[in-house]
Amino acid sequence: MIKVLLLFSGGLDSMLTAKILQEQNIKIELLAFTSYFFNSNQAKQSAKILRKRVRIIDISKEHLKIVKNPRYCYGCGLNPCLDCHLLMIKKAKQILKKDKIDFIATGEILGQRPMSQNSRQFQILEKNAGLKNRVLRPLSARLLEPTIFEQKGSIDRKKLLAISGRSRKAQIALAKKYKIKIFPSPSGGCILTDPIFSQRLKDLFNHKKRINKNDIELLKVGRHFPANSAKIIIGRNHQENLQIKKMANKQDILMEIDKIPGPTTLIVIPAKTEIQYVILQKAGQLTKRYSTKAQKLSEVKIKYWRKNKKIKILSLRGVNVVIAE
Ligand code: SF4
Numbered sequence: 001m002i003k004v005l006l007l008f009s010g011g012l013d014s015m016l017t018a019k020i021l022q023e024q025n026i027k028i029e030l031l032a033f034t035s036y037f038f039n040s041n042q043a044k045q046s047a048k049i050l051r052k053r054v055r056i057i058d059i060s061k062e063h064l065k066i067v068k069n070p071r072y073c074y075g076c077g078l079n080p081c082l083d084c085h086l087l088m089i090k091k092a093k094q095i096l097k098k099d100k101i102d103f104i105a106t107g108e109i110l111g112q113r114p115m116s117q118n119s120r121q122f123q124i125l126e127k128n129a130g131l132k133n134r135v136l137r138p139l140s141a142r143l144l145e146p147t148i149f150e151q152k153g154s155i156d157r158k159k160l161l162a163i164s165g166r167s168r169k170a171q172i173a174l175a176k177k178y179k180i181k182i183f184p185s186p187s188g189g190c191i192l193t194d195p196i197f198s199q200r201l202k203d204l205f206n207h208k209k210r211i212n213k214n215d216i217e218l219l220k221v222g223r224h225f226p227a228n229s230a231k232i233i234i235g236r237n238h239q240e241n242l243q244i245k246k247m248a249n250k251q252d253i254l255m256e257i258d259k260i261p262g263p264t265t266l267i268v269i270p271a272k273t274e275i276q277y278v279i280l281q282k283a284g285q286l287t288k289r290y291s292t293k294a295q296k297l298s299e300v301k302i303k304y305w306r307k308n309k310k311i312k313i314l315s316l317r318g319v320n321v322v323i324a325e
Contacts, residue, residue, distance in 0.1 A: 001025065001026070001027050002026045002027065002102050002103075002149075002154055002155075003026070003027045003028075003029065003100070003101045003102050004021055004026050004027070004028050004029070004101065004102060004103055004104070004105050004136070005028075005029050005031055005092050005095055005096060005099075005101045005103070005104050005105070006018055006021065006028050006029065006030055006031065006104075006105045006106070006107075007031055007032075007088055007089070007092060007104065007105070007106045007107070008030040008031060008032050008043050008046070008047065008054055008107075009032065009042065009043060009107070009189075010032065010040075010041075010042035010043035010044070010045060010046035010047065010184065011042065011046075011107065011183070011184055012168075012171050012175060012180070012183040012184070013107035013108070013109060013112075013139060013171060014043075014046070014106075014107035015046050015049070015050060015107075015175075015178075015180055015183060016107065016139065016171060016174050016175065016178065016180070017105060017106070017107040017137075017138050017139060018030070018050055018052070019050075019174075019178045019180075020138045020139070020159070020160070020161065021105060021138060023159065024155060024156055024159055026155075028052070028105075029055065029099075029101060030043070030047050030050075030052050030053065030054040030055065031054070031055050031057070031091075031092055031095065032044075032047075032054050032055070032056050032057075033056070033057050033058075033059050033063075033088055033091070034056055034057070034058050034059070034060070035058070035059050035060045035063040035064070036060045036063065036064055036213060036216045036217075037063065037067070037190055037191050037192045037216075038189050038190040038191065038192075039189065040054070040056045041189075042184050042189055043056070044056075046183065046184070049180070049182060055095075057091055059087060059088070059091065060213070062087055063084065063087060064211065064216075066080050066083040066084065066087060067079075067080055067192065067201075068205055068211075070082075070083045071083055072124075073115070075113075075115050075116065075192075075193065076193055076195070077192050077193045077194060077195055077197070077198035078192050078198040078201050078202060079190060079192035079193050079198075081113065081115060081116035082115075082116050082121055082124065082125065085116060085125055086125050086128055086129060089104065089125060089126075089129045089131065089135065090129050092104045093129055093130070093131060102149070102154075103134055103135075103136060103147070103149055104131065104134065104135050104136070105135070105136040105137070105138060106135060106136075106137055107137075107138075107139060108122070108137045108139070108140065109137075109139050109140050109163055109164065109165075110122075110137075110140040110143050110144065110163075110164040110165075111164045111165045111166070112164075112165065112166055119144065122135070122137070122144065133145060133146070133147045133148050133151075134147060134148060134149075135147070136149060136150075136155065136160075138160045138161060139160075139161050139163045139171075140161065140162065140163055140164055141157065141160035141161065141162075142157065142160055142161060142162035143162045143164055191220065197219060197220065200219040200224055201216070201219055203226070204216075204219060207229070207270075208270075214247055214249070217243075217247060218233060218244075218247055218266075218268065221233065221235070221236075221240045221243050221244060221247075222234050222235050222236055222240050222244060222263075222266075223236060223290070225282070225286060227267070227279045227282055227283070228276065228278075228279060229269075229270050229273060230267055230268060230269050230270070230273070230275070230276075230279050231267070231268040232265060232266070232267055232268075232279070232282065232283045232286055233265065233266045233267075233268065234263045234264075234265050234286055234287065234290050235263045235264045235265070235266075236263070240264075241263060241264035242264075244264050244265075244266045245264055247266070248266055248307055249268075249307075250306060250307050250308070251269050251271060251273075251306070252266055252267060252268050252269055252306070252307075253266070253267040253269065253275060253280070253283075253304050253305070253306055254266055254267075254304065254305055254306070254307070255267065255283055255284065255287050255302060255303065255304040256287070256302070256303050256304075257287060257288065257291050257294050257300055257301070257302055257303075258300070258301040258302060258303050258313065259301070260291060260293050260294050260297075260300060261291065261293060262287060262288070262290065262291025262293070262294050263287060263290045263291065265283050265286065265287045267279060267280070267283050280304070280314065283304075284302050284304075284314050284316050285316070287302060288300055288302070288316055298317065299315065299316065299317045300315075300316050301313050301314070301315055301316070302314040302315075302316055
């Protein structure tokens with residue numbers, strides 16, 4: 001029996017690809033990836049629906065490198081999709097050899113994403129991965145050059161499809177045919193396509209050389225305000241306030257309004273840098289601005305502290321901050 005490794009995001013296209021391959025009596029194994037910018041939750045859920053196991057590979061560190069310095073171009077945000085696909089295909093290729101799997105398949109559709117899903121990009125990807133005509137895309141296969149598996153007859157090309165473009169009509173009809181009732185929206189789960197997140201990430205790349213997971217997780221929470229070499233992050237809800245407290249490093253400063261409900265603020269300070277009074281003042285004003293109750297008061301007390309260090313108090317009168325302790 002032919003065995004195929006299917007790159008599985010858990011989206012409808014990859015679920016349909018699994019069904020189409022199974023119809024040809026091909027044994028499929030599912031492979032998904034996780035990184036700092038996307039997770040594998042959807043892949044796990046959709047694999048459950050298909051009653052299949054999914055193998056997950058963490059590519060965080062390698063993926064971060066290509067996000068920082070892609071060989072090809074970015075998409076709408078800081079998403080280097082062609083580099084990212086190439087990384088995934090290369091990882092899949094390593095498994096092929098090790099587990100004696102016959103070939104790789106993906107749920108890609110010709111023309112669905114103009115920058116990364118066109119014939120030229122498919123060719124670049126296969127050439128760079130050393131897999132020329134060896135990646136099967138069952139949903140668009142009949143619009144593409146036949147892979148060697150179709151040429152040899154181990155895959156019946158007539159049973160593959162010729163879907164192209166961004167319309168979802170054909171996929172919705174197929175979902176009905178295969179009785180797939182639950183599937184995610186096609187927006188995808190990669191935060192690199194979010195323009196606000198991409199801008200924050202760009203700033204981080206410009207300000208810090210060695211970036212770790214915590215730095216990236218901080219970009220996903222709160223409102224961000226630049227403050228010279230520091231950054232002020234204000235929690236938008238209780239959940240974010242808790243996250244911010246957890247993620248603070250020992251040199252950073254946390255801030256809250258004393259005895260009045262309001263946000264938790266984090267002042268991210270570069271290592272070996274002293275906090276400037278003007279930044280403390282700006283953070284205090286912002287913390288007050290985002291508390292509905294404190295906004296209305298002419299004077300509030302603000303607590304600020306470093307992790308495991310003594311709490312200090314600022315007294316904030318109008319726009320002037322007076323250090324009380
Ligand atoms: S959107 Fe994100 S996960 Fe998807 S290919 Fe592009 S960089 Fe990779």
